[in-house]
Amino acid sequence: MLSQEFMRNALLAGTFVALACGVSGWFVVLRGQVFAGDALSHVAFPGALAAAAAGVDQRLGLVLATVIVGAGIGVLGRATLSGRDGGVALAADDTAIGIAFTFILGLGLFFLTRFGLSSGGASGIQAAHTLFGSIFGLGAGEARLAAAVALVVTVATVAISRPLLFASVTPEVAGARGVPTRLLGIGFLVLLGVVAAEATQAVGALLLLGLLAAPAAAAHRIARSPVVGIALAGAFALVSVWGGLVLAYAVPSLPPSSAVVAIAATIYYGSVLLV
């Protein structure tokens, strides 16, 4: 299996994307921002289409879209609160998130039509590729780039983890102690935007949501301690990706992203039933 080049590339990119998603996913779940992560994966598609319409590199449009929207959610959203009342404040943000990404997807439809008018039917296929990249279709260079970006995001998340944890759990206290809670919130969403941009083109938008939500949610149910929780989230994501890739290799009709999500979901629903 490892003698196949596409499999080595998939494992390389998948390993680091899994780490980045697992570690940042733990904070995403803690801060109740799963919907924000989902929205970021949706705006990648209109971003790429807009760039293509403007004649710019699609990847540039994709990264710009996710990072700008990530920062936008951070700037416009209220300072993150946790706990009961915080839950309500965050949910109110979700209304704004839903409105913003619907508008951006509407623009995506506009660009898609524009393309369809000028270049026949090829645009639809291209759009589908942007939306759902395939982890088995990675070249060696793309895999290395994905791994490098994911590693940087993982390291950056770990680097800000102490103040971010403080700011997520007790934002008022953290603010009073001089922790820049708002800036941290924005910075974290920008990091999430980078993860979304990389993950949507390398492994597909579906894997992003699956790896962000399920392993981290399982880790939150099992472990109370942040250190153990973050480690568990990363480990669950890794197990899902490795297991899913091997499974998809063994069963050719099973798409790799479906296999990875199936394992991640099994871990999550297992934790719901058992813990």
Place this chain on the structure above:
Amino acid sequence: MSADPANPHLGWNVLRDVGELVEYHFMVNALLAGAIVAVMSAAVGWVMVLRRQTFAGHTLSMMAFPGASAATLAGLPVAWGYFAFCGAGALIIGRVGGSERRTWSEESASIGAFQAVALAAGFLFVSLYGGVLGDLDSLLFGDVLGISDGQVLVLASVAAASLAVLVMLARPLLFASVDPDVAGARGVPVRALSVVFLAVLGLAVAATSQITGPLLVFALLLMPAASAQTITARPIPSLALTLLFGVGVTWLGLGISYFSVYPAGFFIATISFAGYVLVRAGAALLGVRRARPADPMPVDGVIA
């Protein structure tokens, strides 16, 4: 000049333009279906915003993908698959997400995990089917100009049934949405209400996506309700405003798209968004004035 659907003519005479619109049966069906769906999603979306279940609504709209691909695999009409998956999704979100003592972050994580599973199933079905899903394109982006008399009838009955359920449950549902703890203590079946509402939300999402496509359902489900609730917090006026916004945006979007090469979903989403931005800007301006110390804070019937 006689009208020609292949070559629409937009002039300065608004009456003549509208006349051209309603000359065609497919356009009349589109406008009718649009109005039915707009009313339904306005009412359901208003409760969704109140209950802060935007993410659940979005996840239900994503059921279009596994639903359509499962139906194609089984050789059934795609709409059946969509309604079936929406219904099942509503039950699962209601059961897993609605258990007692869940925090918001746990609930959103469980909804996100469920959405990933559903999409993964969709990919699996597409892969098993192996061919090209012909109807998937029109399903993902809506096919409002191809709506038949039969579909209008189906949409009307689905909307009537959902609205009837909402009206019957209005009082306990409002109570349970605004203050679930107190409502639960008074014996209101909060959990069962939540599942029933999610099922109605699933129906509304499935119906709305026939006009806008599943990716843009929030243009009718979320934006009119969010705009109206920004203007006033009192239930009856804001519900009436939501209906007005929803139908207005739908008809305007459908009308403009008839005279344009771009799809209705784009216009509906853009007009709806523009309306929301205007409302928020207006509210922010008024809010600044209200915040001045000289002005006493007006207390509307605050419900949230």
